[in-house]
Amino acid sequence: MMATAIEESLAQQAFDEIRALSPDTEGVSRPAFSDIETRTLDWLAGFARANGLCVEEDAGRNLLFCLPEHADAESWLLIGSHVDSVPMGGNYDGLAGVIAGLLVLIRAARRGQRFRRPVKCIAMRGEESAWFGACYLGSKMLTGQLPQSELDAPHRGDGATLSEHLQSLGIDTAPLAARQPICDLTRIEAYLELHIEQGPLLVERGLPAAVVSGIRGNFRHRLIQCRGEAGHSGAVPRAYRHDPVLAFAELMHRLDTSWDHLLRTGSDLVLTSGIVGTDPESHAISRIPDTLGFSLDVRSQDRSVLAQMRDYLRAQMDDISRSRGVSFDTGPEVAVAPALMDPDVIAGLETAMAQVTGAPFTMASGGGHDAAIFAQAGIPSGMVFVRNRNGSHNPDEAMDLADFMVGTSILSAYLEAEE
Known part of the structure; x- marks a missing residue:
């Protein structure tokens, strides 16, 4: 079941040659719906054909690969991921899932293995939000979930809309504007995606891979304003202060305490305040600031936990506002629903992992993936994570080939049939 030297060599060739196609000043850049992305897909098509696979292009100009005997299948299991990257990104985020799908097909062809169901591999365009400000564009197009606001979104570089970029590639945007799927979703029996882990859990646990139980949803506030009252740092006694910095610190302490409690009682949660600051135009070492701004990102696999934390956040802000004489303005909320992986797919992947490694390991995904879009479209979905050091979306991604x-x-x- 484990890889042969030839299979490892093919994987290394694919990673190396695609890296060479898409260099940036650091790392790689494969912009969504760009010529570089197209050249990457062209390379993958040639690689697939050279290894005996069939290649076709769909209405979104994504590529589909399969064994010759499955070219005319009525339905199939779909595996794959995206080929675009963030600017100055790593070579493995997305691409590893596409190359894994190709290797699964090539391995079956070389070893004469049969799949229990027809299998196709997809190389998708446009997953990263770096280029048009919205993520999962390719899978949303496939499944009819692309909103008009994202179709009208401008590119970060040339300012042309996503719709204009799609039309320049010869993609018909009328079905997209009508929120219609551009593929027959009834023919996709399940969707599987391999992806590098974007956190440190597998590295810390010394594990090469994991089965993903679900993709965390979230609610976010890009800028919460905590407003107090300015004053002299030496002249205002504690009892008369309305300090937004201490109010923020107290809020985060309460949120952290709740986070710890939820984890101890078996719930899934992560929360982050990645942007914190007082006004640089007026702040000073001897001044009590009048305003502090911060972001908040709360994530969980469990809708009820997200609802609980949303209510808890508001209650604590109200309580701290009364006790410290400040106010909180949360601004608009941006929310994404959790996407649980299919229980039967999870169980099957756990069994497969036990066969390969001796024991399964299952974990949640903190980052978002195309698998969430397929799951939200009603397609049973599953994921496999591969150990990766140094995070993702940066040139230092470090996934070992083994x-x-x-x-x-x-x-x-x-995927393979039982003997």
């Missing part, structure tokens, strides 16, 4: 091959072996074990 771990990647473990991940592909888990997919193969899940």
Whole structure:
């Protein structure tokens, strides 16, 4: 079941040659719906054909690969990921899932293995939000979930809208504007995606891979304003202060305490305030600031936990406002629903992982993935994570080829027919 030297060599070739196609000043850049993305897909098409696979292009100019005997299948299991990257990103985010899908197909062809159901691999365009300000564009197009606001979104570089970029590629945007799927979703029996882990859990636990239980949803406030009252740092006694910095610190302490309690009682939660600051035009070492701004990102697999934290946040802001004489203005909320992976797919992947590594390990995904879009479209979905150091969306992504091959072996074990 484990990889052969030839399979490892093919994987290394694919990663190296696609890296060479898309260099940036650091790392790689494969902008969504760009010529570089198209050249990457062209390379993958040539690689697939050279290894005996069939290649077709869909209405979104994504590529589909399969064994020759499955070219005319009525329905199939779909595996894959996206090929675009963030600016100065890493080479493995997204691309690893596409190459894993190709290797699963090539491995089956070389070894004469049969799949229990027809399998196709997809190389999708446009997952990263860096280019048009919205993520999962390719999978939203496929499943009819692309809102008009995202179709009208301007590119960060040239200012042309997503619709204009799609039309320049020869993609018909009329079905997209009508929120119609551009593929027949009834023919996709399930969707599987291999992806590098974007956090440190597998590294810390010494594990090469994991099965993903779900993709955390979130609610976010990009800028919460805590407003107090300015004063001299030496002249205003504590009892008369309306200090937004201490109000923010107290709020975060309360949120952190609640987070710890929820984890101890078996709930899933992460929360982050990644932007914090007083007004640089007026702040000073001897001045009590009048305003502090901060962001808040709360994530969980569980809708009820998100609702609980939303209510808790408001209650604590109200309480701190009364006790400290400040006010909180949260601004608009941006929310994404959690996407749980299919229980049957999870169980099958856990069994496959046990066959490959001796024991399964299952974890939640903190980052978003195309699998969430397929799941929200009603398609049973599952994911496999591969160990990766130094996070993602940066040139220092560090996935070992041996771990990647473990991940592909888990997919193969899940997809191949039992003897």
